[in-house]
Amino acid sequence: MNMNRPLPELLAPAGSIDALLAAVAAGADAVYCGLGAFNARASAKDIEPVEFARAVRLAHAHGVRVYVTCNVYLREHELVPALDLVREADAAGADAFIVADVAQVRAIQRAIPHAEIHLSTQTGVMSPAGVEYVREHLGVERITVSRELSLPEIANVCSVGMPIEVFCHGAICICYSGACAASALRRGRSANRGDCTQPCRFTYDLQDGKGNSVNVQEGERLLCPRDYCSIDHVRELVEAGVSALKIEGRMKNPDYVFNVVGAYRRALDAVGAGSWDSDVAAACKRKLGMSFNRGFTDAYLRGASGAELMSFERACNQGLCVGELVERRYEEVSVRLCAAVRAGDMLEIRSTPGPDAPADVPKRWPQVPCPVDAKAGEVIDVHCKRKVEVGSIVNRISSVEVLERTDAALARMRTELESYSSDYVPAHVGRCVSEPLGLSVEPAVPTARGACLSVAVDTPVRAAALLHDVRVDEVAVRQMALDEDADAWEDLLPRLTVMLDEPSRMIDEARTRYLCRRARKVICRNYAHMQMAKEADVPFDVAAPLSATNGQSAAWFGRRGASCVWLPDELSLDEAREAVCRATREEVRVGMLVCGYPQLMVTEHCLLTAEGPCPHSCVACERRRQERYLVEASGARLPVRVDAHGRTRTFDACMLNRTEDVDTLLRFGTGGFAIDAMLLGADELECAIGTLAAACAAASEA
Template identity: 35%
Template sequence: MDEIKNNQSRALELLAPAGSFEAFKAAVENGADAVYLGGKSFNARASAANFDIEELQKAVRYAHERQAKVYVTVNILIADQEFQELLNYLYTLYEIGVDAVILQDVGVAELIHMILPEMETHASTQMTVNTSWGVQHLESLGFNRVVLARETSAAEMKAIAEQTPLDLEVFVHGALCIGYSGQCLMSSFIGGRSGNRGTCAQPCRMTYQLVNERKENLLIQKSTGEHLLSPRDLNLAEELTVLKQVGVHSLKVEGRMKRPEYVATVIRLYRQAIDRIGVVDRQEGSAAAPLLTPGEHQELLQVFNRDFTSGYFKENLGAELMSYSRPNNRGTRLGRVTRLEAGRLSLKLEAALHPGDGIEFWTGRGREGVTVGLIWKDQIVITEGLPGETVQIEFSGVAQPGDRVFKTNDALLMEKARQSFQEGREQRKSPLALRLSGHEGEKIVFRGHR
């Protein structure tokens, strides 16, 4: 029971995604306590760049030198004919020194506990575990940690944590699935690409219509959008204190398919939020004190969003869970078109604009995106357009006064992210404790350890 109670007092772990070595460095250098990644086989993100054995060795060495951990995803269902290859792979992972493997297949878990009992195993969210009975069963199978299904509420997390000594890990940021974690067969049925084999085609991001028996579109008058199965992105940045209180240990960010700049930005901001929990707790009247500033929340929005949601954390949000109008990055509101004349488009800005920014026009005819080149104000080239100003940019497309404009890529934010993991500029260091001893007439002895 003491072991269960200690779950609530442990430091939170920030767990970052990495689909490439560059994204891996971005995660570590921006404060991740651990990184999860996949090899070239047996992982649920087959379309990511992923890591060969040499890269895995390099990643483990890089992380351990900086006191970070590496968890390797072996989170697909395995066919009988693949077990010999899997065995060789597992032995290699063990020899490399990975800190844990993340599993979906209970047969693989049993195999590991028989042949490599020292290897730490984590139960993937693909196992769809969201009850204390499920977690206790996985405990009996030898698992060290359970990644709870995304559909688990805070109240359910608390009830589970009170019944198990196992580490609990939950997703706090990133893409959501419309189906139950690990139970969606839609991609497999539609296109023969199984999510349980790492090749999900994301059919939930496609367009659909809700029709009656006469094939009449029942939503045509509601203008809700056509992406009827596309959820918003999860964002629990302001719920981290609650997650700690209910007994969650590891905070997982989704995104092995995302670019390194995304990983750098999201991990940096969540690291800041976690580090502020203790400070906020000690402040008077801190119950409603935010962990991130408005500007930092804006960076989370800017780097990628389909609109944000708290998912199932508090309750079933119904339609508020969904992003009906579009399945990809919305960006942030930039302003409106005021005039198009002689190859120059005038914009009334609601946010800052810089050369290199990506912007998108939302019109009655669809959407059109461009990268900003030169910016003018009063016929003078400027390097920054400020909120409230009217500026002009080069534009050869079609736009009308009143069209909304969104910023989908912030050049300065991307550069800030790249600087954090640029080769030769790594900043994360490991603490080194030194002990100096000696006597008169003898050599001084240094002893150090990390």
């Protein structure tokens, strides 16, 4: 039976010119690429502007659209050059731009009114309320929603009637996109700037408060998820009404792009023709297994996020099983095949010691070339110097067939590319873009003024005490703390500012709406929160992951009603100064965290599943009430808190303390200072409040 809905666009990654050519050859409907700057894959080869113009012409000749990623959060001095890049790409024929920073969205709309803008997944839209707010206030043409959504949630978001793009395949960031500060704060390279050091792929231990390991998993990659694979759910995604299926992978090789795009092209065509069945799905999945993968998971689509999501042992390519080791000899093994192989395929023997093996016998993962072509059911002999165990699974991690097919396709496409001219002139030459947009980057003249002192607490006792402390202007509480014992906080709510949770999904909506009605003020972390705050007519602030990393973004949030815009913790003092100076010109109050342990990431996955099977009762879970630390290889201990919904928040091992910089921050116009007391001792909190209160009082008197 043919589908009633139109097939979604198949959107492929193009981290290089060859990857773009591979995607076009394999049947992509659209590709997305970076142009060397201001995109969320700083290490990608990207495409040079001159070559980009030719590539666009080739893509358009094949009916393929080309999108340019501009999906990082910009600093003040980057707004004009980022717009210049968009102008160049637009002149070269780009069809749309994938953007995260609200200041850049508005700048593009003013400077290039015809430009099509897609809102990046970095913005964290994941519910109908978020879609409605974006549609009304940002006016973009498409939204890429979070990977964590289940199939019912995706259908619910699509029902709003705005074009929705979902990821269908590839690597998963364990943290909600746009909410990760781990790489920036721990290693000085920002994920929100496209320069992630991939801390989720590192080794960790999970320890209790006494330093004892509580990890019972085979492996130490406690933050490493498997790769997203939706091939078994393609028909359901079509039925949900998605507008585009997006393949992750701008860091992947052309053979990966060619093979993965080909698999999803076959799947979508089968759905459209009414010939989709389990056999086609299995064939597509086998094809996907011939390219790089960390093992596949569809857990999020099924509404799960436990241990089945994770690849605890390894963060590298795991391939797909093609056989089992049946005999071991001196420097040679015999493998019985369950799938066909080609001479030159790279095989990996996953050798795990048996239950009777001595404790010091290690696991081994030797990689060996396949010597012959052979079919399923045959036994082949393979040279292998390392000692491996009979019964070991043998995986193929590289396919000669895929490489050959890719090379042949690229040869054809490169020849075609050469036929297109490159008469390209940068669009911004001789053009002043700052004046008509009002994008001045000159610093404002700083002025000293008083600032609001806000203290975030984690217990009702602390909250009640601070509400009577005349030095504190505002007492705030994280929603995760409220949800631990809602009754104990209920009478205090009308006097508190509630910092809402970063995710805002279907399951969160009722609670969020209630808090908007009851709280003195809320701090919005998601566009959905802004929609609900507007409907409840409650005062609100804005904080990351609604990230304002420049003054124009802060000003936009201020014009939408935010009483204070809190800057992300990863900004340096110089970067914060640029943002604050511009925002104060717009009469927008901007605040900063000056004392506390910054949050590194929030994950839907419960890290405590590393301790054993999940009891599936988050509220009653005893593990959550015990002290836990994620321990880096360096020995640094990162505090872990799991909330009543099973979401994990990981905090920095080092306290951020900018109390000595308060005078400087006041001079360039900072209007709010926050202390996060959740992990602070009583003496630390009292010292921070005293220092800040004195500095603010002195500034007010001056």
